[in-house]
Amino acid sequence: MTRPQAIATLLLEDDAVRVTRFDFASGAETGWHRHGMDYVICAVTDCAMLLEEPGGTAREATVRAGEAYKRPCGVEHNVINRGAAPMSFVEVELK
Numbered sequence: 549m550t551r552p553q554a555i556a557t558l559l560l561e562d563d564a565v566r567v568t569r570f571d572f573a574s575g576a577e578t579g580w581h582r583h584g585m586d587y588v589i590c591a592v593t594d595c596a597m598l599l600e601e602p603g604g605t606a607r608e609a610t611v612r613a614g615e616a617y618k619r620p621c622g623v624e625h626n627v628i629n630r631g632a633a634p635m636s637f638v639e640v641e642l643k
Contacts, residue, residue, distance in 0.1 A: 551628065552576040559638070566641040572629035582624040585641040590616045592638060596631030611637070 554576045560567040566585075569592070570578065580600075591611040600606045602624055611617065629635045 554578050554627070554629075564643055566643065568639045568641075569636060570627075570639060571634065571636045572627075573634055574629055574632050576629050578627040580624070580626045583619065583621055583641070585643060586618065586621050587623075587642065588616055588618045588640045590614075590638045590640070592636040593634065594631070595635040595637055596629065597635075598628040598630040600626040600628065 552573050552575060554570050554572040556578075557569045557571070558566070559569055589611065591613050594613050595609075595611040597609045597611070598606055599609055608630065
């Protein structure tokens with residue numbers, strides 16, 4: 549299945565952080581990727597996500613607008629907007 553791609557917009561990068569905004573249409577995905585740094589996600593909108601993970605597993609996650617979470621370096625996944633509405637979050641990677 550081919551899905552539309554999320555739009556990644558670099559907001560800031562310096563010696564300490566890389567800050568990227570991700571905007572997803574309904575059904576859009578990031579594509580498979582592995583995080584090379586610890587990171588924090590801050591939801592701009594309510595985010596109804598489907599997280600495809602290695603080994604063929606997938607799980608649903610919901611992050612409400614204004615909430616945040618942190619994950620460690622090495623996480624590998626494909627993030628998909630499983631909701632009917634567009635979703636957006638800001639990712640802060642810690643160098």
